[in-house]
Amino acid sequence: MKKISFNRPFLTGKEKQYLEKAVANGMISGNGEYTKMCHSKLVEMTGCKKALLTTSCTDALEMAAILIDINPGDEVIIPSFTFVSTANAFILRGAKVVFVDSRTDHPGMDESAVEALVTEKTKAIVCVHYAGVACDMQVIMEIAKRRNLFVVEDAAQAIDSYYTWPDGRKQALGSIGNMGTLSFHETKNIQCGEGGALLINDEQFCKRAEIIWEKGTNRAAFWRGEIDKYGWVDIGSSFLPSELSAAFLFAQLEQSEEIQRERIRIWDSYDNALAPLIDKGMITKPHIPAYATNNAHMYYLVCKTPEERASLISYLKERDIHAVFHYLSLHSSPYFHKQHDGRKLVMSDSFSDRLVRLPLHMHMSEEDVDHVIATIIKFYS
Amino acid sequence: MKKISFNRPFLTGKEKQYLEKAVANGMISGNGEYTKMCHSKLVEMTGCKKALLTTSCTDALEMAAILIDINPGDEVIIPSFTFVSTANAFILRGAKVVFVDSRTDHPGMDESAVEALVTEKTKAIVCVHYAGVACDMQVIMEIAKRRNLFVVEDAAQAIDSYYTWPDGRKQALGSIGNMGTLSFHETKNIQCGEGGALLINDEQFCKRAEIIWEKGTNRAAFWRGEIDKYGWVDIGSSFLPSELSAAFLFAQLEQSEEIQRERIRIWDSYDNALAPLIDKGMITKPHIPAYATNNAHMYYLVCKTPEERASLISYLKERDIHAVFHYLSLHSSPYFHKQHDGRKLVMSDSFSDRLVRLPLHMHMSEEDVDHVIATIIKFYS
Numbered sequence: 107m108k109k110i111s112f113n114r115p116f117l118t119g120k121e122k123q124y125l126e127k128a129v130a131n132g133m134i135s136g137n138g139e140y141t142k143m144c145h146s147k148l149v150e151m152t153g154c155k156k157a158l159l160t161t162s163c164t165d166a167l168e169m170a171a172i173l174i175d176i177n178p179g180d181e182v183i184i185p186s187f188t189f190v191s192t193a194n195a196f197i198l199r200g201a202k203v204v205f206v207d208s209r210t211d212h213p214g215m216d217e218s219a220v221e222a223l224v225t226e227k228t229k230a231i232v233c234v235h236y237a238g239v240a241c242d243m244q245v246i247m248e249i250a251k252r253r254n255l256f257v258v259e260d261a262a263q264a265i266d267s268y269y270t271w272p273d274g275r276k277q278a279l280g281s282i283g284n285m286g287t288l289s290f291h292e293t294k295n296i297q298c299g300e301g302g303a304l305l306i307n308d309e310q311f312c313k314r315a316e317i318i319w320e321k322g323t324n325r326a327a328f329w330r331g332e333i334d335k336y337g338w339v340d341i342g343s344s345f346l347p348s349e350l351s352a353a354f355l356f357a358q359l360e361q362s363e364e365i366q367r368e369r370i371r372i373w374d375s376y377d378n379a380l381a382p383l384i385d386k387g388m389i390t391k392p393h394i395p396a397y398a399t400n401n402a403h404m405y406y407l408v409c410k411t412p413e414e415r416a417s418l419i420s421y422l423k424e425r426d427i428h429a430v431f432h433y434l435s436l437h438s439s440p441y442f443h444k445q446h447d448g449r450k451l452v453m454s455d456s457f458s459d460r461l462v463r464l465p466l467h468m469h470m471s472e473e474d475v476d477h478v479i480a481t482i483i484k485f486y487s
Numbered sequence: 488m489k490k491i492s493f494n495r496p497f498l499t500g501k502e503k504q505y506l507e508k509a510v511a512n513g514m515i516s517g518n519g520e521y522t523k524m525c526h527s528k529l530v531e532m533t534g535c536k537k538a539l540l541t542t543s544c545t546d547a548l549e550m551a552a553i554l555i556d557i558n559p560g561d562e563v564i565i566p567s568f569t570f571v572s573t574a575n576a577f578i579l580r581g582a583k584v585v586f587v588d589s590r591t592d593h594p595g596m597d598e599s600a601v602e603a604l605v606t607e608k609t610k611a612i613v614c615v616h617y618a619g620v621a622c623d624m625q626v627i628m629e630i631a632k633r634r635n636l637f638v639v640e641d642a643a644q645a646i647d648s649y650y651t652w653p654d655g656r657k658q659a660l661g662s663i664g665n666m667g668t669l670s671f672h673e674t675k676n677i678q679c680g681e682g683g684a685l686l687i688n689d690e691q692f693c694k695r696a697e698i699i700w701e702k703g704t705n706r707a708a709f710w711r712g713e714i715d716k717y718g719w720v721d722i723g724s725s726f727l728p729s730e731l732s733a734a735f736l737f738a739q740l741e742q743s744e745e746i747q748r749e750r751i752r753i754w755d756s757y758d759n760a761l762a763p764l765i766d767k768g769m770i771t772k773p774h775i776p777a778y779a780t781n782n783a784h785m786y787y788l789v790c791k792t793p794e795e796r797a798s799l800i801s802y803l804k805e806r807d808i809h810a811v812f813h814y815l816s817l818h819s820s821p822y823f824h825k826q827h828d829g830r831k832l833v834m835s836d837s838f839s840d841r842l843v844r845l846p847l848h849m850h851m852s853e854e855d856v857d858h859v860i861a862t863i864i865k866f867y868s
Contacts, residue, residue: 299730338823
C-alpha cells in the first residue's frame with residue numbers, strides 16, 4: 107500500500123487559471139476583484155451581513171477582539187481545547203482569558219459550565235465549533251443576551267456547517283454571534299494556504315470593521331468615492347490578504363459543494379465501517395448533536411487511555427498511515443498554566459490525551475479509506 | 488499620449504512559474520520551500536542575522552513591538568510624516584507615541600530633535616527611511632546606546648538602500664537597528680501584492696521571533712526535530728504568509744539587480760532633466776545626504792505652496808499623468824490630534840502640504856519619462 111498522509115491539500119483545477127488572471131490584472135494587492143468576489147460568495151454561503159477576507163483566522167479573531175473593544179482587565183470565556191490563536195487574539199488586547207472545559211460527549215465547550223464563569227468583568231464568550239460541529243448556540247446566545255456579553259464564534263473548522271434552532275431554522279456557523287471567523291489554512295475543507303475571514307452579523311460593527319481592516323484608515327470609503335482623501339481614524343492592522351490568496355480561494359469556494367460531497371462520503375465510510383467497534387464500546391466516535399450538521403472536516407476517535415492512543419498511532423504509522431492527536435489543553439500549557447485559576451478541566455485534558463484524528467482528504471481513494479479502516483479493526487482485534 | 492499611471496506593478500516573468508511550482512508542491516501554507524529561499528536571500532542581501540517573511544510590513548512592525556516588549560505607558564518616538572502602521576503597531580501594544588518632526592532638507596525624521604523627546608518611559612526610536620533614503624543612523628544609534636533604547640528601522644521603502652558610516656563601511660537599511668522591517672506591497676520596488684519581512688539584527692530576539700511568528704508556539708523547533716511536540720509558549724500571531732506570496736516574491740528578489748538598475752535609470756532621467764527648474768529654485772528635489780544611497784523608490788518634488796502643488800497635480804492629471812501627494816502628518820490626524828502634546832511639527836506639515844510624487848515604475852518607457860518631464864517644465868514656464 108502507498109503511504110496515506112493525514113492531510114493533502116486539494117486543488118479544484120481552477121486555482122492556476124485564477125492566479126494567472128489576478129497576475130494579468132496587474133493589481134495583486136488586497137481588496138481587488140477576487141477579494142470582492144470572495145466577500146460576495148461568503149455572504150451568500152453564510153448569510154452574514156458583511157464578510158472580510160483576512161490573512162488568517164488568527165487575524166480575523168484579532169479583528170473581532172478590536173471591534174468589541176477588549177481592554178486590559180476584560181474577561182473572555184474560551185474553551186481550553188482549542189488552537190492557541192483563539193486565546194492569543196484576545197490576550198494581545200489585554201484580556202484575561204477564563205478557560206472552560208469540554209463537554210463529556212464532545213470536545214466542544216461545555217455550554218452548561220459557561221454561566222458560572224461570568225463575572226462583572228466578562229465581555230465576551232468565544233465559542234469554538236470543534237471539528238465543524240456546532241456548539242449549542244441557543245444556550246450560548248441566551249446567556250450572552252441575559253448577561254450582556256458579545257459572542258464571537260471561532261468557526262475555523264466550520265465552513266458549510268449549521269446550527270438548527272428548535273423551530274427548525276438553520277443558520278450557518280459563524281453567522282449567529284456578533285461575529286464569526288473562518289479559516290482557509292491548507293488543513294481546512296476550503297483553503298488557500300494561509301487565509302481566513304471575519305463574518306460580521308451585527309450591523310454596529312460593519313463600518314468600523316472596514317477601517318480596522320485597512321490599517322485604521324478610511325481608505326475603503328475613499329475608493330468608493332465617499333470621501334476625497336483618506337486618513338488615520340482608528341487603530342488597525344493590515345488584515346487584508348493579497349489578490350493571489352483571494353484568487354486561489356475563489357476557485358475553492360466555487361467548488362465547495364463538490365468538495366463537501368466527497369468529504370462527507372469519506373466521513374460516512376469511516377463511520378459505517380467502524381460502527382461495530384464503536385457499538386462494542388471499544389472506541390468512541392464523533393458525536394453530532396441533533397442541532398448540529400456534519401461538514402466532514404474531521405473524523406476522530408477517542409481511545410480509552412493515552413497509552414492505547416499512542417499504540418494505535420504507532421501501529422498505523424508502521425503501516426504508513428498518518429493519524430495524529432490534536433490540541434493540548436491551553437489552561438495547562440507552558441504559557442498559561444501559572445495564570446490559570448486552578449480549576450480542573452477534566453474533559454479538555456481527557457480529549458487532549460485520548461483523541462486521534464484519522465486521515466481525511468480529497469486525494470483518498472476508496473481503497474485508501476478501506477485500508478485505514480481495516481488497519482484500525484485489525485489493531486482492535 | 489497614453490495614460491501614465493503613478494504605479495504599475497512589474498513582473499519579472501518567473502512569478503507564474505514559481506506559483507505553479509508552489510501549487511504543484513502540494514504545500515502552500517507558510518514556512519515552506521519558497522519562504523525559506525526568501526529568508527536566505529534576504530539575509531544575503533541585507534546582512535541581517537535572521538529574516539522572517541510576514542503578511543505585511545505592518546505585521547513585521549507588530550512583531551517588533553511584541554519583541555521589544557512594549558507595554559502600556561511605554562513611549563516610542565516616531566516621525567509624524569509616515570504611514571499609519573508605523574504608529575499603529577506600537578499603539579496596539581499600548582505604547583504612547585511621541586511624534587518627531589521631519590528634517591528641513593528631507594521628509595525623514597529630524598534626528599537632532601529626537602533626544603529632547605526621550606524620557607524615562609521611552610523604550611524605542613522607530614526611524615523611517617522615507618523614500619528609501621537613510622536616516623542619519625550614527626546619530627540615532629548613538630542616542631539609543633547612551634539612553635538605552637531599542638531602534639526599529641521602518642525600511643518599508645528601503646530595500647537595496649544603504650547607510651555609509653564615517654569609516655566608509657556600508658550597511659543595508661533595516662540591518663542596523665535591533666530590528667528592521669521591509670514592505671513588499673505592490674507599490675514597492677520588489678513586491679508580492681501584500682507582504683513584508685522582519686529583519687533581526689540582535690541575537691537576543693532571534694529565537695523568540697520565530698515563536699511569535701508561529702502564533703506563540705514552538706512549532707518551528709518541532710519541525711526541525713528539536714522537540715517532540717509543540718505547544719503554547721508565548722503570545723503571538725499568524726505572521727507568516729503563504730507559499731503563494733513567497734513564491735511570487737522569490738521571483739522578484741532574484742531579479743532585484745535588474746529592477747534596481749532600471750528604476751535608477753528613470754530616477755536619474757527625472758533628476759537630470761528637472762535640474763534647471765531646481766537650479767532656478769522653482770521646485771525642490773529629493774535630497775540624498777552623503778551618508779545615504781538612492782534605491783530609486785520614489786522621485787518627488789516639493790512645491791512652494793499647497794496651491795501650487797494642487798495646480799501641478801491637476802495640470803498633470805488633465806494630461807493623463809497621475810502624480811500624487813503622500814502622507815498626512817499623523818500628529819494632526821483625526822485619530823491622534825487630541826492625544827498630541829501640541830508641539831508644532833512644521834516640516835512634517837509642510838511636506839504633507841507640498842510634496843508630490845511622480846510616476847516611477849518599470850513599465851515607463853523613455854518617452855513616458857520624457858513626457859512627464861516636458862509637461863512639468865511646461866507647467867513651470
